[in-house]
Amino acid sequence: MRASRFLTKTLRQDPGEAETVSHRLMLRAGMMQQVAAGVYTYLPLALRALHRIERIVREEMDAAGGQEVRMPTLQPIETWAETGRDAAFGANLFHLHDRRERELVLAPTHEEVVTAIARASVESYRDLPRTIYQIQTKFRDEPRPRAGLMRGREFEMKDAYSFHAGAEDLHATYQRMREAYRAIFRRCGLPTLEVEADSGAIGGKDSHEFIMPAESGEDTVLLCPATGYAANVERAMSIPPRAPEPQAEAMELVATPGIKTIEELCGFLSIQPVQTLKAVFYNADGAIVLATIRGDLEVNEVKLKNLLHVRELRLATPEESVAAGLAPGSTSPVGLSGVRRIGDGSITQGANFVAGANRDGYHYQNVNYPRDFQVDEVADIATAQAGHTAPGGGGVLEAQRGIEVGHVFKLGTFFSERIGAVFTDEAGAQRPMIMGCYGIGVSRVLAAAIEQNHDDKGIIFPAPIAPFSVHLVALNADQPAVAEAAEALYAALGAAGHDVLYDDRVESAGVKFNDADLLGLPVRVVVSPRNLKSGVVELRRRRDGATEQAPAADAPAAVAAMLALDSL
RNA sequence: CGGGGUGUAGCGCAGACCGGUAGCGCGCUUCGUUCGGGACGAAGAGGUCCCGGGUUCAAAUCCCGGCACCCCGACCA
Numbered sequence: 001m002r003a004s005r006f007l008t009k010t011l012r013q014d015p016g017e018a019e020t021v022s023h024r025l026m027l028r029a030g031m032m033q034q035v036a037a038g039v040y041t042y043l044p045l046a047l048r049a050l051h052r053i054e055r056i057v058r059e060e061m062d063a064a065g066g067q068e069v070r071m072p073t074l075q076p077i078e079t080w081a082e083t084g085r086d087a088a089f090g091a092n093l094f095h096l097h098d099r100r101e102r103e104l105v106l107a108p109t110h111e112e113v114v115t116a117i118a119r120a121s122v123e124s125y126r127d128l129p130r131t132i133y134q135i136q137t138k139f140r141d142e143p144r145p146r147a148g149l150m151r152g153r154e155f156e157m158k159d160a161y162s163f164h165a166g167a168e169d170l171h172a173t174y175q176r177m178r179e180a181y182r183a184i185f186r187r188c189g190l191p192t193l194e195v196e197a198d199s200g201a202i203g204g205k206d207s208h209e210f211i212m213p214a215e216s217g218e219d220t221v222l223l224c225p226a227t228g229y230a231a232n233v234e235r236a237m238s239i240p241p242r243a244p245e246p247q248a249e250a251m252e253l254v255a256t257p258g259i260k261t262i263e264e265l266c267g268f269l270s271i272q273p274v275q276t277l278k279a280v281f282y283n284a285d286g287a288i289v290l291a292t293i294r295g296d297l298e299v300n301e302v303k304l305k306n307l308l309h310v311r312e313l314r315l316a317t318p319e320e321s322v323a324a325g326l327a328p329g330s331t332s333p334v335g336l337s338g339v340r341r342i343g344d345g346s347i348t349q350g351a352n353f354v355a356g357a358n359r360d361g362y363h364y365q366n367v368n369y370p371r372d373f374q375v376d377e378v379a380d381i382a383t384a385q386a387g388h389t390a391p392g393g394g395g396v397l398e399a400q401r402g403i404e405v406g407h408v409f410k411l412g413t414f415f416s417e418r419i420g421a422v423f424t425d426e427a428g429a430q431r432p433m434i435m436g437c438y439g440i441g442v443s444r445v446l447a448a449a450i451e452q453n454h455d456d457k458g459i460i461f462p463a464p465i466a467p468f469s470v471h472l473v474a475l476n477a478d479q480p481a482v483a484e485a486a487e488a489l490y491a492a493l494g495a496a497g498h499d500v501l502y503d504d505r506v507e508s509a510g511v512k513f514n515d516a517d518l519l520g521l522p523v524r525v526v527v528s529p530r531n532l533k534s535g536v537v538e539l540r541r542r543r544d545g546a547t548e549q550a551p552a553a554d555a556p557a558a559v560a561a562m563l564a565l566d567s568l
Numbered sequence: 569c570g571g572g573g574u575g576u577a578g579c580g581c582a583g584a585c586c587g588g589u590a591g592c593g594c595g596c597u598u599c600g601u602u603c604g605g606g607a608c609g610a611a612g613a614g615g616u617c618c619c620g621g622g623u624u625c626a627a628a629u630c631c632c633g634g635c636a637c638c639c640c641g642a643c644c645a
Contacts, residue, residue, distance in 0.1 A: 009578095009595090011578095011579060011580090011594095011595090012579080012580090012594060012595070012606065013579060013580045013581095013593095013594065013595095014579095014580080015579070015580080016574085016579085016580065016581085016638085017574095017637070017638060018638090019638080019639070034637085036636090036637090037636085037637065037638090085645075088645065089645080091643090092643085092644070108645095109645075111645085140644080142643085142644065143569080143642075143643045143644070144639095144640095144641085144642085144643075144644085146638090146639085151644085218644090314642085409645090411645095414645095437645095475603080475604060476603060476604090478603095479603095507606095508602090508603065508604090508605085508606075508607065509603070509604040509605060509606095510604080510605040510606045510607080511605085511606050511607095512604090512605085512606095513604080513605045513606085514605065514606050515606090517605090526604080528604065529603090529604095530604070531604095538604095
């Protein structure tokens with residue numbers, strides 16, 4: 001491709017709308033254009049990179065036994081009502097009406113439709129397993145799209161679904177898909193963490209996320225280098241620090257005027273948060289639930305939601321708390337009944353806690369469980385934190401921000417039961433197929449790749465997903481000798497199989513070099529009067545700035561060598 | 569949905585408080601000079617000032633209503 005004919009130009013200044021690195025660089029490099037919030041046109045540079053990612057994804061999905069299909073984006077609402085997921089997705093689902101006023105939705109995912117494919121195609125255990133996948137546009141009306149391709153309302157996704165006669169077979173495919181995912185991200189040249197994840201209300205027990213470390217990421221993972229434990233903070237378990245366990249003393253009321261927070265309480269009484277209890281009221285599908293946890297910990301709402309098996313969990317309003325018998329500002333599990341009470345495991349660790357007294361301006365000292373208060377259930381509902389001990393002991397957890405680019409999990413029979421995707425087993429009985437599902441946010445991978453690979457001058461594309469592999473730059477391109485040599489090299493590099501962006505524009509060296517740095521193609525090759533005089537061209541690797549000179553005839557091979565070194 | 573912010577030339581912004589012929593930088597066009605890290609000079613082109621209503625002799629500017637976009641949070645199988 002000739003830069004002089006290329007559709008887009010680079011911007012000299014940062015676009016005002018973008019704050020996140022990948023968003024800013026993609027706009028500056030002319031890779032994409034915004035159409036609406038969370039909706040973008042992929043211009044040639046972005047599309048070429050996406051195609052390269054997709055190709056790797058296809059190869060690995062095919063190798064893992066997947067068969068590619070293309071399901072419709074436009075789907076009747078009835079498809080979603082069948083499984084109740086029109087309500088589950090709620091406002092995240094885009095709705096529209098056809099000319100006969102029939103209601104349709106734009107698909108945010110495809111479990112319903114793919115399960116209907118399996119229902120039609122699979123009759124017997126002999127027809128199992130099957131793995132189906134597609135790469136296409138998904139639509140989700142996100143409450144807050146952000147950071148360019150990082151969280152869009154229209155985005156590119158690879159979604160795969162597997163169907164099985166038994167749990168063991170599902171597990172085998174699940175493991176095979178995890179391997180495929182590792183291979184995909186490795187081949188893309190993108191270091192990725194694989195962590196235990198929350199599987200949500202529908203999923204079964206196994207779920208893993210693939211997270212690309214990046215400060216701009218929306219997810220937090222906790223890692224233990226010593227034991228290898230790695231989990232999303234939503235899911236992570238941990239052993240919190242131990243609390244002092246003195247001899248239990250008699251509970252007594254203490255005046256704490258104006259004290260609202262744990263921090264104020266600790267300052268007032270000269271104690272540590274670990275010596276306190278906090279009681280948090282939640283509205284769980286309309287019912288009030290009290291969660292009690294040690295003051296140095298936070299309630300993990302995902303864990304609590306899973307424990308309660310509810311659809312919606314939020315903090316109770318002050319009015320709801322008062323109606324349930326609470327004094328705002330000094331809530332307490334002591335003496336409370338009439339609502340469901342969940343205690344975190346941490347309340348059994350430690351003694352003589354300070355807790356609210358359900359009376360504004362007062363707390364209790366020397367509160368001990370279960371002597372002074374009771375709960376209906378003790379469970380792990382604590383948010384794991386960096387510095388906690390990893391599950392099983394043996395190491396300390398570290399926190400890392402990252403971008404979720406892939407998610408695999410075991411679905412079980414939720415969809416096959418509702419859609420009627422059954423098969424006949426060896427005994428002649430009808431059973432629902434067991435399912436797994438496996439997603440990769442393809443467009444998000446591109447954004448994450450740039451988050452991971454850039455410097456203050458621009459993008460540094462990993463060679464396997466770069467839109468072009470070589471940036472051929474002709475300096476003083478209006479000089480016939482340069483133009484002639486550059487044209488010849490352009491042809492030779494192309495003939496050798498390289499994707500070349502050929503900067504044949506009549507521009508100054510500075511402009512061309514800065515554009516090359518901004519676009520971040522792996523190898524830059526310079527043809528100039530100076531190099532011509534020495535009978536060489538100059539090669540420079542974007543990632544580390546390594547340069548070498550070679551006769552023009554050797555350039556294709558030298559470029560290939562540089563590209564190989566740039567891959568992981 | 570709550571909070572904060574922004575809409576003025578292709579891009580980045582000033583002008584608004586204090587109403588009076590719409591500006592700067594970059595980019596773009598032409599000519600000349602320059603030529604290995606965003607060159608210089610000269611001459612140009614380019615605007616429904618987000619939309620609608622109101623006040624006024626006069627509105628980018630003041631008032632009312634709306635829309636869009638960005639950021640934080642809530643939300644995110």
